[in-house]
Amino acid sequence: MPKNSLFTGTDVETTGHDIRTLFITRFTRLFAYGALSVILVLYLTSLGLSESKTGLLLTATLIGDTAVSLYLTTQADRVGRRRMLIAGALLMAAAGLVFAWTRSFLLLIIAGTIGVISPSGNEVGPFLAIEQAALSHVVADRSRTGVFAWYTLAGSFATALGSLVGGAIAQFMQRSPTVMPVDSYRAVVVLYAVIGFLLAFLFTRLSPAAEVAQSAAGEAQKRFFGIGRRSRDVVVKLSALFALDSFAGGFVVQSFAAYWFHLRFGTDAGSLGAIFFGANLFAGISALLATRLAARFGLVRTMVFTHLPSNVLLILVPLMPTLSLAIIVLLLRFSISQMDVPTRQSYVMAVVEPQERSAAAGITGVARTTGAALAPLLAGLMFAHPSLISLPFIVAGTLKIVYDILLYKQFIAVRPPEETTHAA
Numbered sequence: 001m002p003k004n005s006l007f008t009g010t011d012v013e014t015t016g017h018d019i020r021t022l023f024i025t026r027f028t029r030l031f032a033y034g035a036l037s038v039i040l041v042l043y044l045t046s047l048g049l050s051e052s053k054t055g056l057l058l059t060a061t062l063i064g065d066t067a068v069s070l071y072l073t074t075q076a077d078r079v080g081r082r083r084m085l086i087a088g089a090l091l092m093a094a095a096g097l098v099f100a101w102t103r104s105f106l107l108l109i110i111a112g113t114i115g116v117i118s119p120s121g122n123e124v125g126p127f128l129a130i131e132q133a134a135l136s137h138v139v140a141d142r143s144r145t146g147v148f149a150w151y152t153l154a155g156s157f158a159t160a161l162g163s164l165v166g167g168a169i170a171q172f173m174q175r176s177p178t179v180m181p182v183d184s185y186r187a188v189v190v191l192y193a194v195i196g197f198l199l200a201f202l203f204t205r206l207s208p209a210a211e212v213a214q215s216a217a218g219e220a221q222k223r224f225f226g227i228g229r230r231s232r233d234v235v236v237k238l239s240a241l242f243a244l245d246s247f248a249g250g251f252v253v254q255s256f257a258a259y260w261f262h263l264r265f266g267t268d269a270g271s272l273g274a275i276f277f278g279a280n281l282f283a284g285i286s287a288l289l290a291t292r293l294a295a296r297f298g299l300v301r302t303m304v305f306t307h308l309p310s311n312v313l314l315i316l317v318p319l320m321p322t323l324s325l326a327i328i329v330l331l332l333r334f335s336i337s338q339m340d341v342p343t344r345q346s347y348v349m350a351v352v353e354p355q356e357r358s359a360a361a362g363i364t365g366v367a368r369t370t371g372a373a374l375a376p377l378l379a380g381l382m383f384a385h386p387s388l389i390s391l392p393f394i395v396a397g398t399l400k401i402v403y404d405i406l407l408y409k410q411f412i413a414v415r416p417p418e419e420t421t422h423a424a
Contacts, residue, residue, distance in 0.1 A: 015138045018210045019147075022131050023154050025085075025202045029127060030155040032092075032195040034162025034280065035188050037121035037254040038273050039170050042262070043185035047103050055380015057108055058255070061095075062373030064113030065124040066366050072126035073362020077212040077355060081130045085203040088126045092116035093196025100189040116196075119376065120253035121159045121280070124369060128345075129361030134210040136349040136357050142418045144349060145299070148342035149291045156284025156338060160277040163254075166191075167273020174269070184269075212355055227359050231352040234414065238348060239364050241407050243371035248399035250375025251392035252314065256383065257330075263389055265323040275327055282331055283338040290339040298419055299347045304408045306339035308401060315397035318390030350416030 044054045068091060076084040095115020098107060111117075116125040132148070139147050166188045173184035227235050252260075254276060261267040261275065286306075293302040313333035320326040345361070352360040375396075382388040 015209055017205075018134065018138060018207055021202065021205050022135060022210075023151060025127070025199060026131065026151060027154045027158040028195060028199055028202060029092075030121075030123075030158035031162035031165075032192045032199075033118035033123070034121045034159035034164075034254075034276070035166030035169075036096075036117070036162075036192045037119060037159075038163045038166045038258050038276060039185040039188050039269060040117075040119050041255040041259045042170075042269065043182065043189060044108075046180075046182035046185060049105065051384040052380045053105060055377045055383070057105070057112055058119045058253070058376035058380070059373050060109050061112030061115075061117040061119060062124065062250070062369055062376070065116055066369045066373060068114070068116065069124075069126045069129065069362060069369060070366045073129040073365065074359045076126070076130045076358040076362070077133070081134055081211055081358065082203055082206045084126055085130055085206070086200050088116060089196050089200035089203060091196075092125065092199065093193050096189055096193025096196055100186050100193060119255045120249075120372065121163065121276070122249075122254075123155070123365075126362065129365045130358050132345055132349060132361045133357035134206070137212070137354065138209060141350065141416075144418075145294050145342055145346040146291045148345050149287045152287035152338060152342045152345075153284040156280045156287065160280030160284065163280060164273045164277035167269045167271070167276075171268065171270030171273070212358075227356050227363065228353060231356055231360065234351050235360050235363055237410055239367035241403055241410065242344075242364050243367040244406070245371065245400060245403040246368035247371035247375050248396045248403065250372035251379045251396040253372070253376060253379075256376065256379050256392065259383065260318070260389055260392075261323075261326070263383070263386075264318075265326070267323065275330070278331055279334040282335040286334070286336050287338045287342050290341075290343050293339065294343050294346075299343045299350070299416060300408065300411050300414075302343045303340040303347070304404045306336050308404050310334075310337040311397045311400040311404070313397075314400070315394050318393045347411075347416060350418070351414060 040058075041054055044057065045051065049057065068088070072084040072088055092115065095111045095117045098111035098115065099117065102108060102111075118124045131151075135147055135151065136144055169188055169191070170181070170184040173179045173187060174181055258267075258272045258276065261272060267275070290302055290306065293306070297305075310333050313329055313336075317326055317329050317333065320329055348360055348364055349357050375392075379392045382391050
């Protein structure tokens with residue numbers, strides 16, 4: 001195979017099949033996440049939960065996802081990536097079924113903690129980390145960021161489409177005088193569960209080429225949480241910074257952002273779906289631009305200098321006096337907000353050994369989930385007071401700016417192999 005090939009595997013047909021499969025599973029999963037996120041807070045409050053209880057429940061779901069992800073991702077390279085992905089999909093389906101058929105706060109807490117529920121429209125559970133490791137396993141280093149950019153676009157477009165469809169389903173069902181709003185939201189939750197089962201089937205289609213070689217898997221077993229000593233310091237620092245970024249983002253998860261538009265401007269479910277369809281579509285397109293920027297300026301500079309202005313725009317959203325202006329600022333924010341995503345993912349894969357990739361992505365992902373898990377509880381308390389419903393946007397934007405500054409100071413000198421080779 002030519003050295004400049006996209007693929008690093010020896011069987012191009014098999015490798016191409018795995019890449020297509022991973023893109024399809026990404027699209028399918030994020031479609032479900034997007035559909036659920038638009039109506040989740042509306043659904044839970046329609047069940048009779050207060051805003052503070054809803055925030056507590058969302059925090060519990062993210063904490064549970066953290067524990068599940070930490071176990072599945074740190075074991076994936078040893079036990080099998082495909083097996084762990086299937087297990088995560090089944091947990092997603094089970095959580096959706098319980099959320100659809102009970103009003104019990106205790107059962108919802110248990111299902112959200114053990115299962116996989118996405119309140120933000122973003123990735124939760126073990127999927128992202130293991131899929132990133134599998135993709136990095138079969139593509140060349142210099143193609144990695146580009147593949148991750150398209151992978152991010154697929155997810156953002158799926159989230160956008162899911163947001164549109166989730167809102168449209170609820171809006172369409174509410175046109176019938178016999179359908180209560182809670183039942184229209186429940187239909188979307190059932191759809192989420194069904195997609196979880198579909199996802200489990202799709203993961204069975206992955207080939208052995210997506211797995212770590214047995215010799216490397218055995219070596220990974222000897223490492224602490226799958227990470228060797230040389231990579232440990234980098235992974236710990238990145239995890240701490242990513243936790244801060246996600247803690248900030250947890251104040252404005254898509255479910256709460258949609259709820260803010262509903263409270264502030266009386267926006268209905270159908271309009272919310274359209275708003276976040278556009279937002280996520282812009283976000284996905286922005287990820288493609290990150291590839292060229294990273295090739296010219298480097299991964300860390302691209303991460304920081306595209307993230308900073310998006311956070312300023314986030315602070316400005318609740319300061320807008322009209323719905324139209326708030327939507328415009330939100331869309332502007334999303335049009336640059338995802339440029340750091342493929343670059344961040346590629347950077348983590350680049351600065352650790354190949355047999356550490358699932359674990360590194362899993363640990364940094366768990367750090368992100370942990371950070372995000374704490375914020376919805378605080379955001380719920382803010383939303384319980386009408387005078388504070390805009391405060392989460394300001395807190396989130398400010399903390400994210402602090403994250404950008406710290407990331408630049410800590411990692412501007414730590415360069416991935418493809419940048420070192422290019423410089424040489």
